[in-house]
Amino acid sequence: MATPKIYLKNNVQVEPLISNWYAWHHIIPPILTGFNVVNRYIPIMESYINDPSIHETAVKDPAFRGGPFIDLDKKHVDEVAALLENTKKMAAPLFEFTDAVKELDKLLKKKATGHLMQPLYKEVPSAIRGYVELYYDRHHRPDFRFYEPLIYASPYYVEDFQTVKLSLINKDADRPFIFSTPRLSNLEAALELKLPFKSKEIDELFKMKREPQTFEYITELLNIDKNDEALFKDLFTTEEPKKYEKYTGDSMRIRYFGHACILIETKEHSIVLDPVLSYTYESDVSRFTYDDLPDEIDYVLITHGHHDHILMETMLQIRHKVKNIVVGKSIGGAIQDPSLNLLLRNLGFENIIELEELQTISAIDGIKITGIPFIGEHHDIHINSKLSYHVELDGYSLLAVADSCNQSPELYEHVHEIIGDVDVLFMGMECDGAPASWVYGPIFTTKQEREKDFSRRGRGSNYEEGIKMVNCFNVKEVYVYAMGEEPWVRHILDVEYTDESNPIVQSNMLIEDCRNRGIVAERLFAEKELFKQGVLLY
Structure with missing residues (x-):
């Protein structure tokens, strides 16, 4: 008997994450990652750990829901504290990067007085030396730019931080605001794929919304742990999805x-x-x-x-x-x-x-x-x-x-x-x-x-x-x-x-x-x- 083929359900919610934080345009690029981790997420977590009741009260007020408040009740303090400690360990290179940028800003403000920039290159902090170009703008103000492709090839772009969280969504739910609330692993029935976002295996998963495959095929491809197979299986169905209604007119x-x-x-x-x-x-x-x-x-x-x-x-x-x-x-x-x-x-x-x-x-x-x-x-x-x-x-x-x-x-x-x-x-x-x-x-x-x-x-x-x-x-x-x-x-x-x-x-x-x-x-x-x-x- 042929192994039945299945489709990915059309209500599988997908959350790309970087170290448990929702991956958006200002946290993925490595020239920005450190700034948001160091200057946004760490202060938010420290504030929540210090006084979770302030956060719990603030998120109930629509005026503050988009602010720097974690949308978790106070019973999750220990989990957020563990995430904070883990973030600080994992993000050590990002601290080095952001500190180096601050030092370079100070260096240029102090020593780039309109004279030749070349002598300053040897004083660029070692963490970003060779990754930046120094210049003056047309007002003779000093600044610098990154060779951004090199930063993607550097230790500051860490694909190991990237995961994709999968869960089922059945209604227009109030999902926590992405700037301020980390996604903790034990809050819902969810499975986390430990794959970088560029993985072609992810494409094979999402193709299954319309192109069925066997459960064995996709579990092997994504290297799903045996303990997670039951949860993973719930994301699929044998029911054929609604067919796309192709436009066949002669205009637009x-x-x-x-x-x-x-x-x-x-x-x-x-x-x-x-x-x-x-x-x-x-x-x-x-x-x-x-x-x-x-x-x-x-x-x-x-x-x-x-x-x-x-x-x-x-x-x-x-x-x-x-x-x-x-x-x-x-x-x-x-x-x-x-x-x-x-x-x-x-x-x-x-x-x-x-x-x-x-x-x-x-x-x-x-x-x-x-x-x-x-x-x-x-x-x-x-x-x-x-x-x-x-x-x-x-x-x-x-x-x-x-x-x-x-x-x-x-x-x-x-x-x-x-x-x-x-x-x-x-x-x-x-x-x-x-x-x-x-x-x-x-x-x-x-x-x-x-x-x-x-x-x-x-x-x-x-x-x-x-x-x-x-x-x-x-x-x-x-x-x-x-x-x-x-x-x-x-x-x-x-x-x-x-x-x-x-x-x-x-x-x-x-x-x-x-x-x-x-x-x-x-x-x-x-x-x-x-x-x-x-x-x-x-």
């Missing part, structure tokens, strides 16, 4: 998957922007999920490196489907702007395209993809690895600007002269945003004054800024998106709105203004489907 179908994730399909090809996907389970909130992705994705377009736009939880699960990934080109070696290209290549992705601003690739069968300048939302920090995208087919065009804030309308006037009018605009209007320290605080050399920190918010356009973009491109349809309202992104954004919340008020104003002028306008939530001609399906 656009599907909104929630937050900033958009799938653009023609009869033959597909493009996905900022993939962040829900798992499949019963819910009152209708949505597209992994089940609604095509078997192959020709292009994934990443707008920028924030954790809600390049989510490794999703990216690892679709890696085997993706032919090409388009990203913005980083500065090169800057701590605040790690290379998305290098990150993805070191995570096992192939065919990464670094697109320049206003560079066009004639992608497939007449589809053109152009990188559009992305302004704002990055706290006035010098970051290059960000692009909006203009997608055009047969004279029909879509512009997805993600969280771009139209703080310089003249920019888009210049862009309009090049790309012309736009049929459909997808625009983020989360116009409150978080202060600069929320994401970038661990890399700052000095603590920013609160007033200045809170003035530099990572926000999208408000009504006044957004309507200028609508007018500039003479759009026929505008969809407000990337608002973070979907329940399946709570663990990465933790946003809760009321009717009085500023982003809701501002986006309502824009929608009303557009509708009064005959422009189709809507704030998207969870799910939407469009034809290229603009005919709303539902």
Whole structure:
């Protein structure tokens, strides 16, 4: 009798971890790992161990859930203390790295006075000597950059810290916020794969969502311990999954998957922007999920490196489907702007395209993809690895600007002269945003004054800024998106709105203004489907 073949269940939750912390864009790149471990995670754990009741109280208040508070009750103090001690042991090279960066900052401030830099190279701390280039900017201020590919090949990039946690999720659960709560191993029925993220074995597992294999095959491939086989077996089913409904029309179908994730399909090809996907389970909130992705994705377009736009939880699960990934080109070696290209290549992705601003690739069968300048939302920090995208087919065009804030309308006037009018605009209007320290605080050399920190918010356009973009491109349809309202992104954004919340008020104003002028306008939530001609399906 033939051994039965099984499928990976479509509600298997995947959490990529680094030393029990959720792996996001600012902890994986080795030029950033140490800063977040030393300046974010260790202080949070020490605070929790010192007084867990403060954390327990804070996470019950929606205003503090996204703050530096561990979402665990006080009975887990011993486990967090053990994690802290283990982290300090494992992260010894990361302490060395971050200390060396601090010392180099001091060295340049003291001795780089405008004279020749060469004598200073021998004084660069030994931990990073040979990994950096010293330079002056055009204001004669000293700085340095890393040779980032070398850092990936150094002891500071430790793949042994990487694991993939698998468990079942059956509802829109309140998963702990990723910046502040470690994933302890004994809190749920979960299995941890001790494999680096680049492992091709991971691809074989996720292929099983549609391509069945035997249980023996996958347990042997992933080297599952005998004691874990029963738990592992629960992640599979003999039930055949829902078949993907391929688009067979002669134009373009656009599907909104929630937050900033958009799938653009023609009869033959597909493009996905900022993939962040829900798992499949019963819910009152209708949505597209992994089940609604095509078997192959020709292009994934990443707008920028924030954790809600390049989510490794999703990216690892679709890696085997993706032919090409388009990203913005980083500065090169800057701590605040790690290379998305290098990150993805070191995570096992192939065919990464670094697109320049206003560079066009004639992608497939007449589809053109152009990188559009992305302004704002990055706290006035010098970051290059960000692009909006203009997608055009047969004279029909879509512009997805993600969280771009139209703080310089003249920019888009210049862009309009090049790309012309736009049929459909997808625009983020989360116009409150978080202060600069929320994401970038661990890399700052000095603590920013609160007033200045809170003035530099990572926000999208408000009504006044957004309507200028609508007018500039003479759009026929505008969809407000990337608002973070979907329940399946709570663990990465933790946003809760009321009717009085500023982003809701501002986006309502824009929608009303557009509708009064005959422009189709809507704030998207969870799910939407469009034809290229603009005919709303539902």
